[in-house]
Amino acid sequence: MGILEVKNVGKRFGGLQALGNVNLSVAENTVHAIIGPNGAGKSTLLNVLVGKLIPDTGSVMFDGQSVLGRKPHEINQMGISRVFQTPEIFGDLSVLENVMIPCFARRDGSFRMHAFETVSQERDIIDEAEHILNDVNMLDKRDMHAASLSRGDKRRLEMAMCLVQKPRLLLLDEPTAGMARADTNNTIDLLKHIRDTRDITMAIIEHDMHVVFSLAERITVLAQGTPLVEDTPENIKGHPKVKEAYLGEQAQE
Amino acid sequence: MLGLNKRDTRFLIIVILLTAFTPFLMQPFPEGSAMAQFNGGYPDLMQRVAIFGIFAIGFNILFGLTGYLSFGHAAFLGVGSYSAVWMMKLLSMNIIPGIILAMIMSGLFALLIGWISLRRSGIYFSILTLAFAQMSYNLAYSVLTPLTNGETGLQIRPNDPRILDGENASPYTNLFGLDMSASYKWEVFGHQFTFNTGFYVCAVIAVIAFYISLRIFRSPFGMMLRAVKSNQQRMSYTGLNPRPYTLAAFVISGMYAGLAGGLLASMDPLAGAERMQWTVGGEVVIMTILGGAGTLLGPVLGAGAIKYLENIFSKINDTVLHGWFSALPDGMEDFLVMIIHPFVGKGWHLTLGLLFMLVVTFLPGGLVEGGKRIMGLFKRKPKGEGDDPEHHPQSTPHVAE
Numbered sequence: 001m002g003i004l005e006v007k008n009v010g011k012r013f014g015g016l017q018a019l020g021n022v023n024l025s026v027a028e029n030t031v032h033a034i035i036g037p038n039g040a041g042k043s044t045l046l047n048v049l050v051g052k053l054i055p056d057t058g059s060v061m062f063d064g065q066s067v068l069g070r071k072p073h074e075i076n077q078m079g080i081s082r083v084f085q086t087p088e089i090f091g092d093l094s095v096l097e098n099v100m101i102p103c104f105a106r107r108d109g110s111f112r113m114h115a116f117e118t119v120s121q122e123r124d125i126i127d128e129a130e131h132i133l134n135d136v137n138m139l140d141k142r143d144m145h146a147a148s149l150s151r152g153d154k155r156r157l158e159m160a161m162c163l164v165q166k167p168r169l170l171l172l173d174e175p176t177a178g179m180a181r182a183d184t185n186n187t188i189d190l191l192k193h194i195r196d197t198r199d200i201t202m203a204i205i206e207h208d209m210h211v212v213f214s215l216a217e218r219i220t221v222l223a224q225g226t227p228l229v230e231d232t233p234e235n236i237k238g239h240p241k242v243k244e245a246y247l248g249e250q251a252q253e
Numbered sequence: 254m255l256g257l258n259k260r261d262t263r264f265l266i267i268v269i270l271l272t273a274f275t276p277f278l279m280q281p282f283p284e285g286s287a288m289a290q291f292n293g294g295y296p297d298l299m300q301r302v303a304i305f306g307i308f309a310i311g312f313n314i315l316f317g318l319t320g321y322l323s324f325g326h327a328a329f330l331g332v333g334s335y336s337a338v339w340m341m342k343l344l345s346m347n348i349i350p351g352i353i354l355a356m357i358m359s360g361l362f363a364l365l366i367g368w369i370s371l372r373r374s375g376i377y378f379s380i381l382t383l384a385f386a387q388m389s390y391n392l393a394y395s396v397l398t399p400l401t402n403g404e405t406g407l408q409i410r411p412n413d414p415r416i417l418d419g420e421n422a423s424p425y426t427n428l429f430g431l432d433m434s435a436s437y438k439w440e441v442f443g444h445q446f447t448f449n450t451g452f453y454v455c456a457v458i459a460v461i462a463f464y465i466s467l468r469i470f471r472s473p474f475g476m477m478l479r480a481v482k483s484n485q486q487r488m489s490y491t492g493l494n495p496r497p498y499t500l501a502a503f504v505i506s507g508m509y510a511g512l513a514g515g516l517l518a519s520m521d522p523l524a525g526a527e528r529m530q531w532t533v534g535g536e537v538v539i540m541t542i543l544g545g546a547g548t549l550l551g552p553v554l555g556a557g558a559i560k561y562l563e564n565i566f567s568k569i570n571d572t573v574l575h576g577w578f579s580a581l582p583d584g585m586e587d588f589l590v591m592i593i594h595p596f597v598g599k600g601w602h603l604t605l606g607l608l609f610m611l612v613v614t615f616l617p618g619g620l621v622e623g624g625k626r627i628m629g630l631f632k633r634k635p636k637g638e639g640d641d642p643e644h645h646p647q648s649t650p651h652v653a654e
Contacts, residue, residue: 050490076492088490090483093476101480104473105492113501115474118256122473161491 003028003201004049004169009058010225011044018044019055020226026169026218031195031202033212036222037245042205045222046173049203050082051075062169073110081162083172087154089161091147095138098146098157099129102165132164136190152183156190163194170194172204176211188214213237221245261467268463268550272456275299276446279561283443290568293561296436296449297520302557303455304516307462309540309552311509314466315502316538317547318475320482321374324534325366325382328389329359329507331529333514335393335400338407338524341426345417346409348426348433348454348519352512359511360504367503371496374485386531393526406525426519428454433520451520458516459553462509467549469505478502510537539605543612545619554620559605566601 002025011019019041026032036042047053049060051072060067067075076082090098103125108114120126133139136156141149146157155175162170175191176184188211194200195215206212212219212233219236221228223245229236236242257265271278279302280294293299308330316322336358337351344350370381393401401407415422426433433451440446469475477498480488485495518524527533536559544555574593578586596604616623 071494072489073492073494076490082490084490088484088487090480090487092483093479097476097479101476101488101493102491104477108473110492110494111497113474115469115472115501116256117473118258118468118471119473119476120258120471161487165492 002026003063004203005059005061006045006049007059007061009045009048009055009060011041011048011053011055017225019048020224022058022222022225022227024220024227024230026201026203028168028201029199030217031191031204031215032218032220033204033206033216034220034222035206035209035212036228039224040222040245041225042222043173044225046082046171046205049075049171050080076105076165076167077110079168081165081167081170083155083158083162083170083175085174085177087151087158089146089149089154089158091145093146094142095133095144095146095149095157096126096129096142099132099160099164100125102161103128106165128164132160135163136160151179152186155179155183155187159190159194163198163200167200169201169203172202172206174206174208175204176206176208184208184211187211191215255464256468257471261471264549265460265464265467268553269460272303272460275302275452275456276448280444280446284440284445285443290573291565293564294447296434296447296452298560298564299447299449299452300455300516300520302560303452303459304513304520305537305540305556305560306553307455307459307516308510308513308537309544309556310459310462310466311506311513312537313506313541313546313548313552314469314478314509315506316541317552318470318478318482319499319502321371321499321503322379322538323370323382323503323506324379324531324538325370325384325386325389326506326510326537327529327531327533328366328386329363329510330514330517330533331389331393331524331526332359332362333511334518334524334528335407335514336511337515337518338409338522341409341415341518341522342407342413343416345415346423346426346522347417348428348515350417351519352515355511355515355518356508357511359514360508362511363504363507364500367500367507371499371503382534383531386529386534390526390529390531393529401524401526403526406523409522426451426522455516455520458512462512463549463553470549474498474501539609543609543619545621548619548621551619551621558620562605562608563601566597566604567599569597571598 004026006022006024009019009022010017022045034042034045044053048055049067051067051070051074054068062078062080065078067078090101100119107125130139130142133142136159138153138156138160141153146154149157176187179187191202192215195202204212204215216233218230219233220230221236221242228241228245229239231239255262276294276299279299280292282288282292312326333355336354337348340351340354366382366385370378370385373381395403411424423430423432431450433454436447436449438445438447477493481495481498488495514528517528540555540559541552542555543558544553545551571590571594574590574597575586578589581589594600612619
């Protein structure tokens with residue numbers, strides 16, 4: 001029984017069956033990659049997991065509780081954090097404030113009217129935020145405007161914002177999309193560091209095979225809305241069905 | 254002091270001093286001099302500056318922090334005024350019950366309107382608030398006539414019950430016997446300074462209102478409101494529900510507006526539907542942006558500047574203009590008067606429009622940014638003074654997506 005159990009999930013947009021009949025089990029403390037060609041339904045699946053889309057059929061259980069029908073902030077409070085394809089951060093706020101907000105969210109829940117406390121006196125929260133910034137090597141940028149960071153730093157900041165919540169499941173949506181090689185390698189190193197130092201389950205949706213094969217312990221291949229195979233990276237590499245899905249008819253010629 | 258750090262305490266003290274010395278600051282020219290008509294230190298104007306300052310401070314908590322642009326805050330101003338006048342009719346000419354009810358009623362009203370309007374964001378939110386303001390205006394103007402006295406407006410009558418007031422109670426608005434319209438005039442070196450009770454009551458409340466807004470800006474709650482403006486998507490996926498935060502900000506700013514409305518009625522005990530018209534709500538938007546949205550002092554400066562200029566420009570008529578240019582040849586004089594005429598007197602809104610366009614184009618951070626630029630010219634390298642994001646004018650004031 002995995003920490004995340006997706007059973008018979010289907011989703012249709014008009015005439016398009018985006019997800020056919022998806023079954024997926026993500027085991028605790030593993031890095032699970034979901035790959036597949038364009039239009040395979042990866043993003044739809046991710047949006048179902050975070051509560052942005054409600055599937056037509058099936059169930060999604062996280063740690064024994066259903067995720068379906070809950071709002072994104074409720075799902076996050078259950079212990080699922082998400083990293084976006086383009087880093088979603090609070091651009092108008094400082095780097096430190098960006099990391100403090102998830103700390104407050106974890107301590108105070110989804111809403112608290114703390115209008116008469118003072119941010120600068122929340123010593124515990126500031127310490128925690130500085131600690132995680134140190135972990136991702138960004139402590140020297142703590143007072144910078146988040147919008148002025150480089151793309152790679154924004155990614156690291158977003159990662160720090162997710163990690164500081166100590167999530168049980170971290171969902172990553174193409175974390176290296178559009179990155180230069182050097183930034184991609186930095187991100188891989190950071191993710192490896194996270195994988196090796198924390199008790200955390202990660203589900204990665206990724207295009208870049210280099211990223212997938214350097215991180216994942218399990219891989220699910222999705223094609224046309226249904227999972228084709230699920231196996232270890234070694235077995236996936238040479239799998240004929242995967243080649244077919246990726247290369248289509250060319251492979252058969 | 255008062256839960257503030259050193260810098261903020263100094264900031265608050267400066268604001269208190271500025272408020273306390275308003276009668277001097279707004280009366281810079283000696284009586285009888287040619288410049289005397291630019292003096293603004295009379296009670297009615299000073300009261301309005303303080304009251305609209307409160308209105309704008311509250312509006313800034315919503316617009317400056319969360320980016321939600323409401324055009325409907327005049328409705329809360331109106332609700333505050335009607336509530337206050339009713340208290341004066343029923344209970345007492347003491348302004349306290351009126352102000353309290355004004356804040357409660359406007360808070361409840363804001364809860365209702367905010368709960369509905371905040372289902373949408375951006376331009377749709379603005380349009381919803383605009384629609385509500387117009388509905389409130391029409392309700393006050395005709396439908397709810399028994400409550401609002403329609404076109405005439407709600408007024409105090411000698412035969413009102415006023416059950417808390419005794420036989421000899423003052424027939425004027427007062428604070429435990431202190432008459433709001435009482436003034437002490439001090440003449441010195443040809444200057445005349447007016448110290449008005451009503452103004453100082455408004456000023457004390459304005460300073461408290463400013464202090465509360467300062468605390469909100471520095472609080473985790475204020476940080477969450479800035480997060481709403483910055484990225485609502487990230488906020489949701491960080492486990493925070495943006496809705497109650499925006500609703501709380503909406504209700505707080507609505508109560509500030511109600512307080513301002515209650516004070517308007519306390520200074521001059523009447524309430525009319527025109528106070529609820531959306532143009533009044535538009536005025537507070539202009540004040541906030543002109544002064545600097547998202548900054549602490551900006552809204553107060555904007556309110557002061559607009560109310561002062563409104564009074565000065567409205568007073569200038571053709572006779573005054575002819576007086577100014579009388580030294581010029583006749584044709585020249587008439588020509589200049591003709592050019593300036595549309596911008597003064599009743600046409601003062603034309604000047605305001607031009608001023609607003611200039612500020613938004615060249616000083617997107619408002620008067621506060623202007624002040625900073627001037628300071629920057631005098632101060633070389635203001636390094637080390639830990640830059641404070643709240644004091645920074647936000648780039649262009651924009652609406653939450």
